[in-house]
Amino acid sequence: ETGVTQSPTHLIKTRGQQVTLRCSSQSGHNTVSWYQQALGQGPQFIFQYYREEENGRGNFPPRFSGLQFPNYSSELNVNALELDDSALYLCASSSLGQGAIYGYTFGSGTRLTVV
Amino acid sequence: DQQVKQNSPSLSVQEGRISILNCDYTNSMFDYFLWYKKYPAEGPTFLISISSIKDKNEDGRFTVFLNKSAKHLSLHIVPSQPGDSAVYFCAASGIFGNEKLTFGTGTRLTIIP
Numbered sequence: 362e363t364g365v366t367q368s369p370t371h372l373i374k375t376r377g378q379q380v381t382l383r384c385s386s387q388s389g390h391n392t393v394s395w396y397q398q399a400l401g402q403g404p405q406f407i408f409q410y411y412r413e414e415e416n417g418r419g420n421f422p423p424r425f426s427g428l429q430f431p432n433y434s435s436e437l438n439v440n441a442l443e444l445d446d447s448a449l450y451l452c453a454s455s456s457l458g459q460g461a462i463y464g465y466t467f468g469s470g471t472r473l474t475v476v
Numbered sequence: 477d478q479q480v481k482q483n484s485p486s487l488s489v490q491e492g493r494i495s496i497l498n499c500d501y502t503n504s505m506f507d508y509f510l511w512y513k514k515y516p517a518e519g520p521t522f523l524i525s526i527s528s529i530k531d532k533n534e535d536g537r538f539t540v541f542l543n544k545s546a547k548h549l550s551l552h553i554v555p556s557q558p559g560d561s562a563v564y565f566c567a568a569s570g571i572f573g574n575e576k577l578t579f580g581t582g583t584r585l586t587i588i589p
Contacts, residue, residue: 402581406576455575458571460575467521
């Protein structure tokens, strides 16, 4: 059983640029969620996808967007990068309705630095 | 608005003793509460969860207690081991259509050999 894999592990971008982060869900999971973890903070929910549709969104602006593909892999896109977007971005997968009971499986994250 | 709070940024415990990590929440609509452990350069790892209709759940060395009237939960680790040194996050979740995790800010647990 494979876990959640994210790529790349580290990334440096310039303010105003666009970035795409990728995630492969754990085998058998049909939902994927993205979280942003700033330094010294807990992860903050960005959005969740189920069956390729957005299934919930946190308090993030529209320049944060996502995709889920038929094989349950996912992308997080951030446009017009700002310095405050510098953070660890975590992807988590689960089966719908079971994440809270059995735990969401997290990847190791992508560390994004915006300069 | 911090709906899930972990008021102790750090905790040190002697190896073999009990570690108690605390968490408070404000939203009475949460359905489940979860604890995650995080090592540096790794993603959070799920430890244990508890339904809002229960007051205790146990899994090996880990026990979570929920006090709904006080909106408080705690994680007990007995006995504490050096490998338990990590940052522990408390999180709360709804279910079925409201499955986002709301995390606390974490408590760094250090086990002293």
